Amino acid sequence: MQRALVGLFDLWFRARGTRAPRISWVIAPNEVAGTAAALARALPNAFTFMRTRHPFYDFQYDYIPPANQSPSSRARRKWISEPMLFARLANSASGFIYLSHIPLLSFQQDERRFEFNFLRRRGVKIVFFFTGSDVRSMELMHQHELETGLPNIATYLGQVAPKFREPAFERKQRAIGMVADEFADEIFTMRVDQRAYIDRETQPYPYLLPDDEISEDLERFEAVERPVILHAPSSPIIKGTQLVRAAVEALRREGFDFEYVELNRVPYEEVKSLLARSHIVLNQFYAHVPGVFGVEAMAAGCVVLMSADEQIEPDLPRGSNRAWVVTKHWEVYHQLKSLLEEPERLRPQAEAGLAWINEHARASVAGPKLQSVLDRLIEP
Template sequence: MILAKISYYICSYFTSSNKQDGWVIVAVETASMLKNISSALPNSISVNFAPNRFYDFNYDYEVYPQKGLLKLINLIYSPILFGYLLSKYDKFMYLGAIGFVSPYTDGRHQEFKFLKSRNKQLVCYFLGSEIRSFNLLNKFSQDHSLDVLTTYQSISHAGIDASENEYKRKQLGETADRYANVIFNPSTDQMAYIKRKTSPCIYFLADDLFLPSLHKFDDLSEIIVLHGPSSPIIKGTPLVRAAVKKLKVEGYRFKYVELINVPHEKMLKELQNAHIVLNEFYAFVPGVFGLEAMANHCALLTSADENIETTLPCGANKAWCVTPYWNIYDNLKNLLDNPEQIKSQANAGFKWAKANYQYDQAVNKLNEIVND
């Protein structure tokens, strides 16, 4: 913080006549959110703190994890960069839990306190596990006799539910509560230590994703079912495989495609040909992959439910086939038994995704919230 303040006051002397009316978007790139939001907000710049092997984007500033001397250089560079950007820009949006100055030590308290003392605007946009409370969501799970994402996440990511990590999430929530002008966070799916009302998360789907592909339904002699989990255990992949196996044993003929750890471009190419997409089955929002599936005219099966996650846009439950984890076999079987329903379900999802998350629509939503 000493470095950050020295940098700020020195840079302010030189940048006082060169203020920029734009946003500083800070993140570790996740699901292309940093790229999309920095493109959506006018005159914004992007600061990325870690590379993502699934994407090949360029950012205005990159502060990547290093070792040895380079790590020391980054530890110095990061707060100096913070001070410089603070001297030029008045609006900051933080995606996830990252920060310029010791984000995991105090929940970004010192960083946000200094930022707000300079009369800057602050938006916190949470993305998932960095804010999702294991204690709160597991309590929800017990109260509703329902397996949720945190039920299995501690198995796939050992130590993620440790008490010190839960404390860090509490710090993040309390700091955002205290300093942020706006907080984006789905209130149930990412249940957190945030007391204020939060805004629903907004996703950005490029126009070229919405290329009509209804022609693939002209020939359903081989129905293609796609599942592309980023983390198989918490996405319900074992249950998906069990349902697929049972259907094949029963004589159903279809092509099952499972993609794990593949580049984003390959995933999008496979979606263009798929008829049915099995997404995730312990979450209450469709996620970026679910939205991309609908944009590519796929009939989506997922556990997302607007009756549980009330921040979802109106009509969500008609856009996909609401599929809790115990109904994967039944709902997939129903579509295979009634192939004429696949096209109509895919079309409903396409229209809903386009109305709510096509790039221009999402940009308007985001600007309306942050400008207010």
């Protein structure tokens, strides 16, 4: 039914001979850690088409469902508004950027093949941004653990969410990778941290922090009498919260004086306000990349402890390990204790993190690099 409606709306737009104002990139269909908003800021004349509302982000988008909808308005959106908008955008945009693995149309069960074929027939470019377990294979990540001896996100993900252990999930990940290989004009991901069934070359996932969200104010490090330590996991077990709590308790028992704040599932603005006064951020200890929160913490001028490691993840820029304190899962206590014993190390480390942000993650620097990659796809 949805497919038929898309086809009818497409014929209607073509018969009328009218086109919407030219759009560079459609960014869809859901927000992932602020990435949709960041892409929209970085790409002139982009259009954000969000199918769902995010519980913790309140960015402005070009299309997003209302907060409260009646059953009739929900039905109207799924059967009229969204198919019509998809058809219109397919006839006016240079390309579609898909965040994650979710289809833009609600009722497609073909790994988005209908959408991609529809776009391809109209000469629309297709770009994938994969952000984690939307593409990550549990089997390939377990294989990586055997190769390196390092636990990773997949080690515990199946324990906290049994669906990740099911054969059906792995079959789906294979299908997602195969479809990406078949249809994508470009793929952005992290090759090791998000090992997937993708055979072609990919681009490193870019971080695009707004320039005005990067703080150069490190005054709080002038006289650190009682350090503020922040841990804000999106998913506690796979981020290593159990390791953090054990380290914090052990250090308190040894007499170290600090303020420990743990946040979980709170609005984005609350996290930002805590970052502004934190000295140390304990990020995540089973991942090989910083993640959006790790980058935001460095941009706020915090010293960040995390397991991200350029020696393991080749998509990280060279020299990245100087920007944060590389901390494997067994090192949380020792690395944190070392910083508390030597507070004079805090400011230089925070400065190193900011230098990395300015070189690799500042929107005014990273945005043009991203745009140049995308422009090459749509050049005549």
